[in-house]
Amino acid sequence: MIKTDILIIGAGPTGLFAVFEAGLLKLKCHLIDALPQPGGQCAEIYPKKPIYDIPAFPEILAGDLVNNLMKQIEPFQPGFTLGERADTIEKLNDGSFIVTTDKGTKHHAPIVAIAGGLGSFEPRKPPITNLSDFEDKGVEYIIRDPELYRNKNVVISGGGDSALDWSIFLTNVAKSVTLIHRRNEFRGALDSVEKVQELKNIGKIELITPAEVVGLVGRNQLEEVVIKQGAEVFNRECEHFIPLFGLAPKLGPIADWGLEIEKNAIKVDNTLDYQTNIPGIYAIGDVNTYPGKLKLILCGFHEATLMCQSAFQRIFPEKRYVMKYTTVGGVEGFDGSKKEAPKAVVKSID
Amino acid sequence: MNDIKIKIIDREGVIHEVDAPTDMNMNLMEIVRSYELAPEGTIGICGGMAMCASCQCYILSNHELPKMSYDEDLMLSEAFNVKENSRLGCQIFIKEELNGLEVELAPEV
Numbered sequence: 001m002i003k004t005d006i007l008i009i010g011a012g013p014t015g016l017f018a019v020f021e022a023g024l025l026k027l028k029c030h031l032i033d034a035l036p037q038p039g040g041q042c043a044e045i046y047p048k049k050p051i052y053d054i055p056a057f058p059e060i061l062a063g064d065l066v067n068n069l070m071k072q073i074e075p076f077q078p079g080f081t082l083g084e085r086a087d088t089i090e091k092l093n094d095g096s097f098i099v100t101t102d103k104g105t106k107h108h109a110p111i112v113a114i115a116g117g118l119g120s121f122e123p124r125k126p127p128i129t130n131l132s133d134f135e136d137k138g139v140e141y142i143i144r145d146p147e148l149y150r151n152k153n154v155v156i157s158g159g160g161d162s163a164l165d166w167s168i169f170l171t172n173v174a175k176s177v178t179l180i181h182r183r184n185e186f187r188g189a190l191d192s193v194e195k196v197q198e199l200k201n202i203g204k205i206e207l208i209t210p211a212e213v214v215g216l217v218g219r220n221q222l223e224e225v226v227i228k229q230g231a232e233v234f235n236r237e238c239e240h241f242i243p244l245f246g247l248a249p250k251l252g253p254i255a256d257w258g259l260e261i262e263k264n265a266i267k268v269d270n271t272l273d274y275q276t277n278i279p280g281i282y283a284i285g286d287v288n289t290y291p292g293k294l295k296l297i298l299c300g301f302h303e304a305t306l307m308c309q310s311a312f313q314r315i316f317p318e319k320r321y322v323m324k325y326t327t328v329g330g331v332e333g334f335d336g337s338k339k340e341a342p343k344a345v346v347k348s349i350d
Numbered sequence: 351m352n353d354i355k356i357k358i359i360d361r362e363g364v365i366h367e368v369d370a371p372t373d374m375n376m377n378l379m380e381i382v383r384s385y386e387l388a389p390e391g392t393i394g395i396c397g398g399m400a401m402c403a404s405c406q407c408y409i410l411s412n413h414e415l416p417k418m419s420y421d422e423d424l425m426l427s428e429a430f431n432v433k434e435n436s437r438l439g440c441q442i443f444i445k446e447e448l449n450g451l452e453v454e455l456a457p458e459v
Contacts, residue, residue, distance in 0.1 A: 041396075045396055045399075045401055045402070046396070046399060046401065049399060118391055118395060119391075124430075124459065125459070126430055127430050127431060127457075127459060158428065159424075159427055159428050160428060181427075182427055182428075182432070183427040185424075185427070187424040187427070245428055245430075246428065248395065248402060248404070248459075249395060251391065263389060263390040263391065264389055264390050264391030264392070265390065265391065289390075
């Protein structure tokens with residue numbers, strides 16, 4: 001069981017900055033994120049895109065913003081559970097919470113701060129009517145164990161890097177690899193495209209373009225996919241179909257935690273501390289809603305700051321505290337580091 | 351600058367005729383959101399960078415639209431429910447020549 005003071009769900013910019021504000025109050029944080037790396041949308045969707053409305057940064061790449069935040073919070077030694085989705089929450093008698101991920105990792109904290117953005121990133125599923133019937137019976141959206149495909153006939157669809165890279169990789173494992181894409185052009189890295197071309201030329205990858213998988217056939221397990229190429233429709237035998245169309249955020253299991261939801265977001269008290277209808281659970285950043293809400297990173301930073309002050313009071317109701325400026329108090333890390341404004345050397349006057 | 355009229359068929363098939371300003375640098379996805387014609391979180395997920403296709407729509411009128419960028423074209427190549435007249439709403443900026451535009455929102459996926 002992982003124990004912490006503030007359990008933050010979502011390691012995007014808002015969740016990361018909350019670690020800093022909590023650290024100033026000597027509160028420890030642990031973050032859960034469904035993605036394998038911190039940074040949320042900034043890292044997953046647009047790391048190379050510039051952001052122009054971060055105060056005091058006329059321009060900063062989303063990826064650099066994440067790197068800077070990671071550096072800023074380093075002294076506060078946050079813990080991370082990455083690549084796991086927060087699935088269930090349980091409130092204990094003492095008012096604290098246990099949050100369990102889809103992989104069974106348990107986290108215990110008196111405060112939960114949901115900084116989940118638009119939700120956890122889930123694979124985008126193509127609209128094939130009986131797709132869900134074959135999930136884990138031949139249809140996989142994520143390749144967890146390549147050995148599953150040894151000596152099997154595999155059909156992959158998609159036109160991005162993951163479709164190209166996995167097609168290349170699986171040629172060494174699978175009996176056959178067929179890559180299907182709606183266009184002749186792929187939008188992956190050039191060397192991946194060239195590698196696929198090369199493997200196609202020597203007959204290791206069969207490329208069917210422009211085409212789409214439109215149906216699945218099988219009794220209990222997947223046996224064939226139905227492919228539509230122009231006006232022609234034909235079947236192809238395969239044990240596995242792997243649609244790789246990237247990820248899209250979905251609010252997911254958080255929607256069932258008993259929190260008040262409005263417009264696909266969690267309602268919070270913005271007049272006070274961004275707490276939800278369940279005391280001890282806060283929602284900050286893009287995941288929350290209140291009158292006048294704006295989904296901006298800078299608003300998430302503000303919300304994270306107020307949330308931490310409230311969390312402190314909740315954990316230590318008897319303690320008195322006033323907010324200190326970092327310029328005055330410096331930053332004392334949990335790692336023993338200390339940053340503070342240099343003291344000016346004043347020369348005495350005789 | 352004048353507002354223009356746009357006819358938008360939402361995902362439930364309901365027709366809305368809305369006024370769209372030409373002087374606010376707004377795009378069609380933002381018009382849909384500003385009139386709340388699709389639930390928040392189901393449209394404009396990437397914020398308008400042609401990186402998610404949640405604002406895909408079908409163009410029903412014969413207006414001459416801005417040429418598709420490389421990014422928009424590639425995103426549509428990976429989107430679902432794509433038709434000949436598919437475009438990403440976030441890449442269509444509101445201009446006077448689009449007065450009377452008619453579009454239908456693609457299904458949510």
